[in-house]
Amino acid sequence: MTLAELLVGTVLGLAVLAVLTSAVAVAGRMLIAAGARAEGEDTAQLAMEAFRFDVRRAGWDPAAAGHAALVDARADGLALAADLDGDGRIATDSEESVAWRCVTASRRLSRIVGLQSMPLADHAVGCAFRYLDRDGAAVAAPVAAADLPRVRAVELSLRLLPPGLSHPASRFLLAALRAAP
């Protein structure tokens, strides 16, 4: 083997190795991005599903004690009530009292069950609640206590941008309050 052959072989080998390394690196980055994307989408979806079930049961009042579904309604959060055990009372330290909060400072969406805060999603670059009346018209937030019975549907829009993603995972859900005013 001559020196020239050795050099050519070395160069070719290095080139092939570089291509392979690049391909593997790209694939690795894709895997990481896909994982982050999947996690972001799943987190957003899970938050929406939890929100949907909270809204669906809000105002559950089998004992006809007169509990309102929506207790507090702001652009960055809301509070819902449901008499799940049918005892005629809303236990504020239990799942009968649920609040949702968008904390912009920490970019976090939290679900507060009773007295316990449960972070649902971090890296929230967009998080807002909107309120609609029977005709689908927006009710300005924060909603005054006297206007809370007017609210017939609640919308949550959420955008998550976990590290490593260039585009956020976006979801929005409009859920009707089932309880009759």
Next chain:
Amino acid sequence: MRRRRPRGGALVAALATLAFSAALGAALADLARTELRLGAERRLASRLLGALDACVADVAGALPAGWDFAALVTGPDGTPGTADDGALTAPADCTAIARAAPGGPAPDRVVVRVEARVGAARRHLDALVRRAPEPGAGGLLWLSAPPEAGAIGGTAAIDGGDSDAPLASLAAPGDPDALDAWIAGEGAHLDVSPATLAPVAGPAPPLDDLRSRVQAVPYAGTEALVASGAPAAVVAYVAGDLDVADARVGAGLLFVDGRLDVGGTLAFQGVIVATGGLHVASGAGLTLDGGLWLGVGSPALAIEGALVLRRSPGAVAAADALLPLPRRAVVAGTRDVG
């Protein structure tokens, strides 16, 4: 000179790359499979929730209008503690069972446990069902059967009221599309105000039970319809057909146990019930602020003159205060059970 033996470095590198690529591919495949499975589960959950909501709406809509739910809880045999307690008619792939709600007896309400099935999956939901706040079935005109085409040869004006709490023009058993088609088919003969809601499908008015209740309280007869002035709101019962040949006014609840035939003019505030239907003769007029509930006649509705039917919550409430009126069942809340 001694030759060095090849060490197979390229093969090692190729194998390592292959192994790493395979691991990456496997991880990607696993991620994709997990997401596909999650997506399928979410689709199934959404379908189940939709099936539950549809089932609850169908079951509640099919419940008879009335005053309480005692008959639902005890079942068709009317005896509590038997196998048919709470059994309700439900659409396919759905079951519904009513039980008494916790707490005090008033207002009357039941909890309906609904099970919906999609394939092998099933999901349960509790729905709180109670009577609607306002008497009737949600329509100004409440019929026991869908109206016949061409029922309005004269003119009819139906005004569902203000935009805050409008009523439907018509409530009757049957396909809502058919009711829409009837409204459209009457053409210029029927004027429905923009504030009025579209027709709704609902149960037939419980005229037999209402008759029993009317006959159980002190009631007036045709003298409740006076020629002029401001009539007092009363419960009036007329056995058999009623012909109004001149000008009359009245208020409260007028129960005609037969056919109401208006040949003159009748202005009424409250609820008029006619088990044998309504006929307004040519040149005659009926102006009603409240509700018009009709049984099955032949035909149930024949308007050759003029009918004006306007929403009046106050007049209906006054009639309801004289004698509690039937109401449709409505869903007042739900709770997903799992």
